[in-house]
Amino acid sequence: MISQTIVFKKRILIADVASIAGPKEAQGPLGKYFDKTLDDDLLGQKSYEIFESKIHRCVIGYLLNKTKTRCDELNFCIGGDLNNELYATSFAMRELDIPFIGAFAACASYGLSIIIASLFIESGHSQKIICSTSSHFSTAERQFRFPLELSSQRPPSSQWTVTGAAALMLNTLKGKIRVESVTIGKVVDLGIKDSTNMGAAMVPAALCTLSAHLSALNRNPSYYDLIITGDLGVAGSELLRICAKKQQLNLNIPLYSDCGCIIFDSDKDSGQGGSGAACSALVFNAYVFKKLLDKTYKRVLFIPTGSLLSKTSCLQRQSIPAIAHAIAFERIQRGGE
Amino acid sequence: MISQTIVFKKRILIADVASIAGPKEAQGPLGKYFDKTLDDDLLGQKSYEIFESKIHRCVIGYLLNKTKTRCDELNFCIGGDLNNELYATSFAMRELDIPFIGAFAACASYGLSIIIASLFIESGHSQKIICSTSSHFSTAERQFRFPLELSSQRPPSSQWTVTGAAALMLNTLKGKIRVESVTIGKVVDLGIKDSTNMGAAMVPAALCTLSAHLSALNRNPSYYDLIITGDLGVAGSELLRICAKKQQLNLNIPLYSDCGCIIFDSDKDSGQGGSGAACSALVFNAYVFKKLLDKTYKRVLFIPTGSLLSKTSCLQRQSIPAIAHAIAFERIQRGGE
Numbered sequence: 001m002i003s004q005t006i007v008f009k010k011r012i013l014i015a016d017v018a019s020i021a022g023p024k025e026a027q028g029p030l031g032k033y034f035d036k037t038l039d040d041d042l043l044g045q046k047s048y049e050i051f052e053s054k055i056h057r058c059v060i061g062y063l064l065n066k067t068k069t070r071c072d073e074l075n076f077c078i079g080g081d082l083n084n085e086l087y088a089t090s091f092a093m094r095e096l097d098i099p100f101i102g103a104f105a106a107c108a109s110y111g112l113s114i115i116i117a118s119l120f121i122e123s124g125h126s127q128k129i130i131c132s133t134s135s136h137f138s139t140a141e142r143q144f145r146f147p148l149e150l151s152s153q154r155p156p157s158s159q160w161t162v163t164g165a166a167a168l169m170l171n172t173l174k175g176k177i178r179v180e181s182v183t184i185g186k187v188v189d190l191g192i193k194d195s196t197n198m199g200a201a202m203v204p205a206a207l208c209t210l211s212a213h214l215s216a217l218n219r220n221p222s223y224y225d226l227i228i229t230g231d232l233g234v235a236g237s238e239l240l241r242i243c244a245k246k247q248q249l250n251l252n253i254p255l256y257s258d259c260g261c262i263i264f265d266s267d268k269d270s271g272q273g274g275s276g277a278a279c280s281a282l283v284f285n286a287y288v289f290k291k292l293l294d295k296t297y298k299r300v301l302f303i304p305t306g307s308l309l310s311k312t313s314c315l316q317r318q319s320i321p322a323i324a325h326a327i328a329f330e331r332i333q334r335g336g337e
Numbered sequence: 338m339i340s341q342t343i344v345f346k347k348r349i350l351i352a353d354v355a356s357i358a359g360p361k362e363a364q365g366p367l368g369k370y371f372d373k374t375l376d377d378d379l380l381g382q383k384s385y386e387i388f389e390s391k392i393h394r395c396v397i398g399y400l401l402n403k404t405k406t407r408c409d410e411l412n413f414c415i416g417g418d419l420n421n422e423l424y425a426t427s428f429a430m431r432e433l434d435i436p437f438i439g440a441f442a443a444c445a446s447y448g449l450s451i452i453i454a455s456l457f458i459e460s461g462h463s464q465k466i467i468c469s470t471s472s473h474f475s476t477a478e479r480q481f482r483f484p485l486e487l488s489s490q491r492p493p494s495s496q497w498t499v500t501g502a503a504a505l506m507l508n509t510l511k512g513k514i515r516v517e518s519v520t521i522g523k524v525v526d527l528g529i530k531d532s533t534n535m536g537a538a539m540v541p542a543a544l545c546t547l548s549a550h551l552s553a554l555n556r557n558p559s560y561y562d563l564i565i566t567g568d569l570g571v572a573g574s575e576l577l578r579i580c581a582k583k584q585q586l587n588l589n590i591p592l593y594s595d596c597g598c599i600i601f602d603s604d605k606d607s608g609q610g611g612s613g614a615a616c617s618a619l620v621f622n623a624y625v626f627k628k629l630l631d632k633t634y635k636r637v638l639f640i641p642t643g644s645l646l647s648k649t650s651c652l653q654r655q656s657i658p659a660i661a662h663a664i665a666f667e668r669i670q671r672g673g674e
Contacts, residue, residue, distance in 0.1 A: 002412055004436040006462045047653050075339055076521060083647065084421040084480070086441055090645035093524040094658040099341040100524050101449065102645075102660075104423055104439035112438065116453060123460035125343045143421070184413060187430040187437050308427035308439075310420065316384050321431040323439075 005183040005216035011332070012118045013175030014168055015128070017285035018063035020055050022137070022163025025274075025282065028264045033286035034164075035062065041138065041163050048138040049083060052165070053091035056081065056134040059165040060096065063130060067169055071097045075125075078117050079132035079167075080109035082277050084143070084310075088134045098130070106306030107231050108185075109133050110166065110281035111325045117170045118179045118327075127172055134165035135276030143311045144195050157197040159233045159260060159275035166281035168289075176331055177292045180299075183213035183326040187308065191319045195309055198275055198320075199236020199260075202305040205322040206232060207243050210303060213326045214249065221249050221256070225297040228288060230280035230304035230324070231260035233272030259283035259304075280304040292331050300329045342520040342553035348669070349455045350512030351505055352465070354622040355400035357392050359474070359500025362611075362619065365601045370623035371501075372399065378475065378500050385475040386420060389502070390428035393418065393471040396502035397433065400467060404506055408434045412462075415454050416469035416504075417446035419614050421480070421647075425471045435467070443643030444568050445522075446470050447503065447618035448662045454507045455516045455664075464509055471502035472613030480648045481532050494534040496570045496597055496612035503618035505626075513668055514629045517636075520550035520663040524645065528656045532646055535612055535657075536573020536597075539642040542659040543569060544580050547640060550663045551586065558586050558593070562634040565625060567617035567641035567661070568597035570609030596620035596641075617641040629668050637666045 019034045026037030038055070045051040060077065064070070078101045081088040086102050093100045105112040113131035120126040138148060140161040146152040170179070188208050192201040206229050214221065221227055221244075232240055237258035241251045259280040260273035274283075284302055291297050305324040313320075356371045363374030375392070382388040397414065401407070415438040418425040423439050430437045442449040450468035457463040475485060477498040483489040507516070525545050529538040543566050551558065558564055558581075569577055574595035578588045596617040597610035611620075621639055628634050642661040650657075 002410060002464070004412075009461075047649075049649055049653065050655075073339060075341075080439075080441065082422075084649055085419075085443060085645055085647035087647050087650055090524060090658050090660075091650070091655070094526040097523060099521040100660065101453070101521060102417075102441035104417065104441045106422060116438070119460045119462065120456050122462065123456045124346075125456065125459065127339070184436040184438060186434060187427060189431040308422055310422035310424050312386055312421055313424055313428070316386065318387075318428070321427050323427075323437065 003216045005181060005213055007181040008118060008122050008179060010122050011172060012121050012170055012179040014177045015171045015174045016063060016067045017168040017289050018059050018066060019166045019282050019285040020059045020164055021282055025162055025164055025263060030263055030287050033290060048136050049087050052088040052134050052136040052139050055165040056088045056132060057092035057095050059167045060130055060132050063167045063169055074098050074128050074130060076101055077130045077132060078103055078113040080104045081134050082106060082140050105323050105325060106308055107275060107277050107279060108304035108306035108323060108325050109277045111304035111327055114327055115182045115184060115325055118182060121170060121172060129170050130167055132167035133277040133281045135161055135278040136163045137161045140276055144309060144314065154271060155196045156271060158271040159198055159231065159273055160264060160270035161276035162263060162274045162279040162282060164278040164282045166278055166285045168285060177329050178332050180328045180330040183209050185209040185324045187321045187323050189319050189321040193317060193319045195314045198307050199233040199272055201307050201320040202232055202322040203236055203239045203243060205324040206240055206303055206305050209324040209326050211247055221251055224299045224301045227251060227256045227301045229258045231275040232258050232305060233260045235272050237261055292329060298331050302327045302329060340553045342518060342550055344518040345455060345459050345516060347459050348509060349458050349507055349516040351514045352508045352511045353400060353404045354505040354626050355396050355403055356503045356619050356622040357396045357501055358619055362499055362501055362600060367600055367624050370627060385473050386424050389425040389471050389473040389476050392502040393425045393469060394429035394432050396504045397467055397469055400504045400506055411435050411465050411467060413438055414467045414469060415440055415450040417441045418471050419443060419477050442660050442662060443645055444612060444614050444616060445641035445643035445660060445662050446614045448641035448664055451664055452519045452521060452662055455519060458507060458509060466507050467504055469504035470614040470618045472498055472615040473500045474498045477613055481646060481651065491608060492533045493608060495608040496535055496568065496610055497601060497607035498613035499600060499611045499616040499619060501615040501619045503615055503622045505622060515667050515669050517665045517667040520546050522546040522661045524658045524660050526656050526658040530654060530656045532651045535644050536570040536609055538644050538657040539569055539659040540573055540576045540580060542661040543577055543640055543642050546661040546663050548584055558588055561636045561638045564588060564593050564638045566595045568612040569595050569642060570597040572609050574598055629666060635668050639664045639666060
């Protein structure tokens with residue numbers, strides 16, 4: 001049987017990362033780690049979607065500056081977001097003179113972009129690729145749940161879509177953290193229909209990808225210093241821990257964490273925690289990447305999760321298919337710089 | 338400067354293709370070329386979206402049968418469609434036990450999927466990948482233009498979204514047609530805001546990709562036996578011909594054609610011709626691929642085009658960013674079978 005897990009032969013390195021976080025995210029526990037934080041989530045733009053595309057464009061520009069890279073030195077940008085037809089990403093890309101590949105895995109789009117970019121570099125045909133994503137509380141809520149103006153009460157199972165944008169640059173020459181292996185997920189749908197309970201919808205996909213990854217590489221969870229899922233939230237990540245235990249996989253704290261659980265302080269607003277494409281991307285860029293660099297972690301398994309529901313599928317009372325992709329990052333022994 | 342064009346070193350071959358076309362497409366000039374045609378565009382399903390996901394699932398199943406391939410022999414499925422959050426593709430994939438990568442380039446999603454799949458195979462980590470797409474007149478119209486129930490009059494510049502699904506399998510061992518090279522497009526937006534004039538919005542992107550491709554490989558249009566764009570339609574393809582001429586690129590008939598122009602008989606309903614993700618995919622699978630096999634053509638440059646607009650961006654009166662990707666197919670000298 002063919003494996004869904006790929007171990008890379010080339011050194012695929014993260015040259016650098018960039019992150020822009022919204023006001024609520026800035027006040028959360030990771031506030032100090034973001035490159036830039038915003039006081040406002042509209043900044044005078046005419047719509048939240050346009051604002052989201054602006055910060056998506058900005059985070060790529062910021063990364064280009066940070067890495068002193070010109071657009072014509074990049075092979076590709078690969079990215080996506082939660083908006084219909086990748087509104088934020090497409091509109092950001094029209095301002096950049098860089099070939100573009102649209103990737104979609106809902107809240108796991110950043111992870112999927114990193115996977116596609118890694119395989120492009122492994123093919124020998126790319127040297128420098130930027131992966132990017134964004135999400136916005138107000139662009140997401142009205143798509144998947146209720147228009148904000150309705151002021152619908154949020155059930156305790158709900159999560160809070162993160163406002164922000166994140167980008168990273170992969171290359172073959174510069175960097176201390178490499179993409180060691182990836183596992184590409186399958187679409188899993190066990191019948192959850194509640195669009196305010198994303199954690200429950202995504203746990204089966206996360207478990208499926210995690211166990212495929214570990215089994216393909218004959219590893220235990222403890223092979224990693226940190227296993228971090230995308231945005232299962234508090235109840236979702238507890239559910240994953242319970243389900244994993246039944247497969248003899250111990251996801252104890254602090255080995256296991258979830259981006260959705262650590263981006264916000266626990267409060268009644270954010271419910272089970274953060275979600276959205278920028279949730280796992282911001283946590284990875286701002287926190288996990290830095291902790292890999294400062295040697296807190298050597299090996300991290302990053303498993304962004306995505307719910308493939310749409311406004312239309314919700315209104316048509318369909319259940320929620322979900323997907324999770326896994327990426328193993330590793331600090332290399334000697335700096336590649 | 339880094340090139341956006343990639344020439345493959347490996348033999349990346351089309352093992353086979355499959356196509357399912359809707360009733361209007363079946364009655365068009367290519368009717369006899371489709372594998373399966375439908376008399377009805379709902380077939381008792383509760384919604385057009387569910388119907389679209391069913392035919393998307395069916396076309397993959399049909400291709401698996403045709404090529405006698407089990408799901409576990411495939412590395413990946415790569416695909417996308419025009420629905421919010423890739424509704425049709427995601428819901429098709431939940432019924433298949435195959436790792437899935439979501440690709441989005443609007444009506445060029447099939448082409449983008451073939452590009453990603455080719456690079457995955459070139460990397461040495463994949464041997465068999467299915468690329469798929471679908472679109473449906475009724476799922477698209479209500480997103481990008483008006484709900485059908487409004488019975489809005491269609492302006493003469495409009496195109497008719499194709500109903501259908503298409504899939505192809507790439508592999509390294511079997512087949513007579515190879516993916517020789519690809520050019521990944523940039524997002525181009527010259528300010529067209531009319532969502533009923535897709536041709537005008539996409540011509541700049543098509544020309545940009547075409548001229549980048551030819552210039553990177555130092556080729557003339559006449560290097561190919563056929564250059565075929567995705568869905569510029571009658572006026573759009575004429576506009577491309579005029580703009581290309583200004584760059585000393587002769588896109589004369591019969592060298593140049595457009596999938597949107599040949600899928601329907603000219604009638605007032607279909608306006609400028611076909612559009613939608615299934616338009617270029619069905620024409621490629623049903624017609625171009627067969628004409629490569631029967632030696633009518635040896636080399637074909639396929640340039641699917643996509644308008645990256647959304648219902649939201651239209652309502653917000655934004656202009657329409659567009660993208661085009663190019664794929665050069667070639668009949669190999671000796672059959673690889």
